[in-house]
Amino acid sequence: MSIKMKYGAALAVGLAMGVANAAEPGSETVSVKAMADALHMVMDSDRTIYTKTIVNRLVKKEKVIKASEHYEDDKALALPAQMFRFGSELVAERASKNPEVNFSYSLQSLWPVNKQNAPKTDAEKTGLKYVVDNVGKNYYTTETLGGKKYFTAIYPDIGVAPVCVACHNAHPDSPRKDFKLGDVMGGVVVRIPVEG
Amino acid sequence: MAGAIWRRGLWLIWLLATAGLVLWLAHTMLTESADKTVFMPGPLTSGHHQLQLDCTACHTEPLGGGEVLQQACVDCHGDERRKPFDSHPVTKFQDPRNADRLGEIDALHCVTCHTEHRPEITARDGVTQPPDLCFHCHVDIAEDRPSHRDFPFDGCKASGCHNFHDNRALYTNFLIKHLDEPETVATAVMPKVEYVELLDQLPGYPLMRYPVKPLGRDEADVPPDIAQDVTGKALDDWAATAHARSGVNCTACHETAPDAQGVTRWTDTPGMAACEGCHALEVKRFGKGKHGMRLAAGLPPMQVVEALLPMREDAAHATLTCNSCHPAHRYEARQAAADACLKCHNDAHTLAYRDSPHHRLWQKERRGDLPEGGGVSCATCHMPRVEEDVNDWLTRVMVDHNQSANLSPNSKMIRTSCLRCHGLGFSIDALADRQLIDSNFSGRPSVHVKTMELAAAEAEHRASEAGDDDDTSMFGF
Numbered sequence: 001m002s003i004k005m006k007y008g009a010a011l012a013v014g015l016a017m018g019v020a021n022a023a024e025p026g027s028e029t030v031s032v033k034a035m036a037d038a039l040h041m042v043m044d045s046d047r048t049i050y051t052k053t054i055v056n057r058l059v060k061k062e063k064v065i066k067a068s069e070h071y072e073d074d075k076a077l078a079l080p081a082q083m084f085r086f087g088s089e090l091v092a093e094r095a096s097k098n099p100e101v102n103f104s105y106s107l108q109s110l111w112p113v114n115k116q117n118a119p120k121t122d123a124e125k126t127g128l129k130y131v132v133d134n135v136g137k138n139y140y141t142t143e144t145l146g147g148k149k150y151f152t153a154i155y156p157d158i159g160v161a162p163v164c165v166a167c168h169n170a171h172p173d174s175p176r177k178d179f180k181l182g183d184v185m186g187g188v189v190v191r192i193p194v195e196g
Numbered sequence: 197m198a199g200a201i202w203r204r205g206l207w208l209i210w211l212l213a214t215a216g217l218v219l220w221l222a223h224t225m226l227t228e229s230a231d232k233t234v235f236m237p238g239p240l241t242s243g244h245h246q247l248q249l250d251c252t253a254c255h256t257e258p259l260g261g262g263e264v265l266q267q268a269c270v271d272c273h274g275d276e277r278r279k280p281f282d283s284h285p286v287t288k289f290q291d292p293r294n295a296d297r298l299g300e301i302d303a304l305h306c307v308t309c310h311t312e313h314r315p316e317i318t319a320r321d322g323v324t325q326p327p328d329l330c331f332h333c334h335v336d337i338a339e340d341r342p343s344h345r346d347f348p349f350d351g352c353k354a355s356g357c358h359n360f361h362d363n364r365a366l367y368t369n370f371l372i373k374h375l376d377e378p379e380t381v382a383t384a385v386m387p388k389v390e391y392v393e394l395l396d397q398l399p400g401y402p403l404m405r406y407p408v409k410p411l412g413r414d415e416a417d418v419p420p421d422i423a424q425d426v427t428g429k430a431l432d433d434w435a436a437t438a439h440a441r442s443g444v445n446c447t448a449c450h451e452t453a454p455d456a457q458g459v460t461r462w463t464d465t466p467g468m469a470a471c472e473g474c475h476a477l478e479v480k481r482f483g484k485g486k487h488g489m490r491l492a493a494g495l496p497p498m499q500v501v502e503a504l505l506p507m508r509e510d511a512a513h514a515t516l517t518c519n520s521c522h523p524a525h526r527y528e529a530r531q532a533a534a535d536a537c538l539k540c541h542n543d544a545h546t547l548a549y550r551d552s553p554h555h556r557l558w559q560k561e562r563r564g565d566l567p568e569g570g571g572v573s574c575a576t577c578h579m580p581r582v583e584e585d586v587n588d589w590l591t592r593v594m595v596d597h598n599q600s601a602n603l604s605p606n607s608k609m610i611r612t613s614c615l616r617c618h619g620l621g622f623s624i625d626a627l628a629d630r631q632l633i634d635s636n637f638s639g640r641p642s643v644h645v646k647t648m649e650l651a652a653a654e655a656e657h658r659a660s661e662a663g664d665d666d667d668t669s670m671f672g673f
Contacts, residue, residue: 061670067671070369072280089287096290116333116338120293146295167671172658173340186255191292 036190051080056161100165109186111176127154128187150191157186238313242504246490253493269306284365301332301359321604353630356645365610371651386569387581390592402413406443414506417445433525471518478597481527485515485598500540510538533573548636623650
């Protein structure tokens with residue numbers, strides 16, 4: 001082959017690879033904010049369905065079963081907060097093996113039943129207050145924890161079903177007993193590790 | 197001149213000694229059967245000392261580091277390190293918001309609190325952290341629980357109060373549920389073991405070859421070439437057991453697994469693998485306790501004389517296998533429940549058993565004066581009947597052959613054993629009384645743990661806080 005033909009062949013191969021890669025599905029990018037919003041939409045919807053169609057219907061409406069933190073001992077339904085947390089724990093287990101989709105989420109509140117779920121980091125404290133004071137808006141920021149940088153999103157968590165409000169108002173460890181249906185009771189915190 | 201020769205001589209001695217030491221250490225490290233305990237920087241805790249013959253029981257890779265060790269812990273202990281058996285599972289700490297707490301105490305790794313080879317800093321239960329470690333995360337507990345305002349931080353783990361891992365008998369709602377219980381329940385009985393009834397649901401049980409029906413001596417299924425060696429006693433022993441009553445005869449145990457060509461052979465000495473074929477759950481639990489952990493690690497069986505607890509001298513060289521408690525052919529579980537233990541164990545608690553009220557009840561049961569399950573043998577408390585998952589769809593009541601599972605902290609014994617017959621407050625007091633334990637519960641508890649009073653106060657506080665229109669009956673509090 002002549003020099004020109006070799007160069008031509010190399011150029012053709014390079015172009016072909018470039019075109020092939022650009023066409024490969026899944027290489028398009030979304031912003032980290034869109035990813036957090038999408039994740040929250042799924043986790044919130046799943047928990048809403050669980051709370052409305054299972055917990056509220058069977059516990060409050062039909063009164064055929066209790067909901068309890070110690071659901072095994074009490075032969076009861078797991079609480080929606082537990083369903084949410086067990087999901088996040090399973091995600092933590094799976095995501096730790098897959099750095100491309102590593103993220104974490106948790107449920108916190110300014111009026112938590114369990115004090116360990118009170119806001120800890122500055123972003124959490126600011127964000128939880130923000131979603132209470134600014135109805136319908138989310139809070140976005142970045143944080144550095146344990147030497148790693150995260151995009152942190154905080155979404156308002158609303159009492160959507162009568163059981164939400166009834167249980168928190170009656171719980172002995174709840175610091176607030178005057179929640180009403182539709183109140184912001186806390187926030188979902190989603191964290192996605194980012195570079196730089 | 198003499199000095200130079202002397203120095204050269206010293207150099208030569210040093211060289212030979214070093215070479216000799218290196219060769220000996222290398223030989224020890226590389227020879228599979230050599231005693232590698234010379235490499236241990238310190239002895240192992242009583243929980244693991246049986247494994248010192250094999251470094252690779254925990255150090256599965258030579259330069260593996262923290263994650264390899266963590267996996268070794270999880271491989272044996274992982275089943276109980278999740279809810280509801282663990283109040284502090286790893287999942288509690290994985291969220292990045294806990295990063296600052298993990299900087300103070302790394303709760304993601306077992307060795308943070310359970311380091312081996314450091315006897316100088318090791319306390320009870322192999323804990324190598326100071327007793328007030330709870331303050332790292334719970335320093336403001338007095339705000340949530342005003343009743344705890346005057347309690348010291350090194351008293352969190354006092355008997356009957358809190359355990360780091362297993363609080364199943366001690367969480368507040370459980371205590372409240374069991375307030376005002378009598379010390380002893382009148383007609384207490386242990387749950388019955390489930391096995392024969394479930395055989396058709398056990399995957400892999402060879403029902404086709406061994407259908408469940410009573411067998412006579414002539415149905416022992418001894419191969420003709422073995423028959424002349426089989427003693428009448430062996431057949432008599434077998435014929436009196438549940439094996440014979442359930443269709444399990446000689447070949448069920450004395451036949452090896454099929455080899456590559458699918459051929460089976462008779463073996464005079466079936467090992468643990470023969471039991472495992474049908475009793476896999478019991479064998480698995482046996483391997484997790486101090487009786488069977490050597491066998492589970494592929495090491496030679498434990499010898500009684502190697503135990504750290506006081507043992508009878510006449511049992512010194514007995515080895516621990518399934519047959520130690522269930523003799524070959526006469527698999528009599530009732531004898532295994534107490535008589536077998538007394539053959540080896542020689543500590544205060546064991547020696548006091550024969551004169552104890554629990555033993556009197558056991559004798560009544562064996563005479564028939566109490567219904568089955570009404571007496572208290574060693575196994576009643578130390579190998580209790582528990583519900584264990586066979587697989588995702590089946591649970592059965594079985595004898596937990598891991599006698600170490602509920603030993604320490606001893607509040608783990610409350611739900612598996614004590615609560616079957618006694619009230620919760622009484623059980624907590626009894627388990628906190630070391631002298632009472634040593635006398636094998638001959639007498640009444642002389643200590644009182646305030647746990648139930650604190651729970652009663654909390655229950656009252658909740659009742660007074662509840663509004664008139666609060667319908668809390670549908671919730672678990």
